[in-house]
Amino acid sequence: MTRSVVVEAPAQPDHIAPAAEARFETVEGRGPDEIVALRAAPAPARPQLVEGTTPLADRRAQAADGHAHVGSIRFAADDPRAEDKAYAAASRVGADRMLVYRHHVPAEGAGEEYLAMYYVRLKLLFGATFRNLTAAERAGVDNRNGVQIGSVITGTPASDANLMPGDFVLALDGRPLRDRVEFQSLLRDAAGRPVTLTVRRGEVTLERVVRLGALPQAGDP
Numbered sequence: 001m002t003r004s005v006v007v008e009a010p011a012q013p014d015h016i017a018p019a020a021e022a023r024f025e026t027v028e029g030r031g032p033d034e035i036v037a038l039r040a041a042p043a044p045a046r047p048q049l050v051e052g053t054t055p056l057a058d059r060r061a062q063a064a065d066g067h068a069h070v071g072s073i074r075f076a077a078d079d080p081r082a083e084d085k086a087y088a089a090a091s092r093v094g095a096d097r098m099l100v101y102r103h104h105v106p107a108e109g110a111g112e113e114y115l116a117m118y119y120v121r122l123k124l125l126f127g128a129t130f131r132n133l134t135a136a137e138r139a140g141v142d143n144r145n146g147v148q149i150g151s152v153i154t155g156t157p158a159s160d161a162n163l164m165p166g167d168f169v170l171a172l173d174g175r176p177l178r179d180r181v182e183f184q185s186l187l188r189d190a191a192g193r194p195v196t197l198t199v200r201r202g203e204v205t206l207e208r209v210v211r212l213g214a215l216p217q218a219g220d221p
Helices: 032-038 055-064 082-093 135-140 180-189
Strands: 002-007 022-027 048-051 067-076 097-104 113-121 128-132 147-152 168-172 194-201 204-211
Touching: 022 082, 055 067, 055 097, 055 113, 067 082, 082 097, 082 113, 128 180, 168 180
Parallel strands: 048 097
Antiparallel strands: 002 022, 022 067, 067 113, 097 113, 128 147, 147 168, 168 194, 194 204
């Protein structure tokens, strides 16, 4: 989910003309404080610019590469300073990577626009908190062990797999879980590939495929 607000463009260096107001969209749960707490490395002086193809497919590909979508900004497609303004906004966001769509047509069909989507490499490969089951919870799932999902961050592998707060995860790739420590270890071992979780939601048992993000590698930009 994104929250659309109108903000003044950030201060520009002297060689960049002042920016007009732009429509900036912040991904829920990806504000400045959350990014600082979860990012894998300090923000670069200038983000990597990547020519985008389609926003949805690119977002999935970036997630698989360990980069989380944190926000977007839009300008008129014929704005000659759009790219400079997008870079200036990236500095405020602290983006590691900026995917640009120079002639993007929004869903509402309001004409072409210059769209920049910002990504940050986060520590999250899963995107949800989890804890051990209590004795009463284990009794409710035939005395099986596992973990309960807590908060789920929008746009992460856990969110994309439709995991929900309160879900009980009982197995990973058919392997019954003992506790949260084992689950965390198995997630790390499977980083960068899809895994199938056996989930109990209420009285229903579900299978959810989670395409885990990659772990940040030492020395990565």
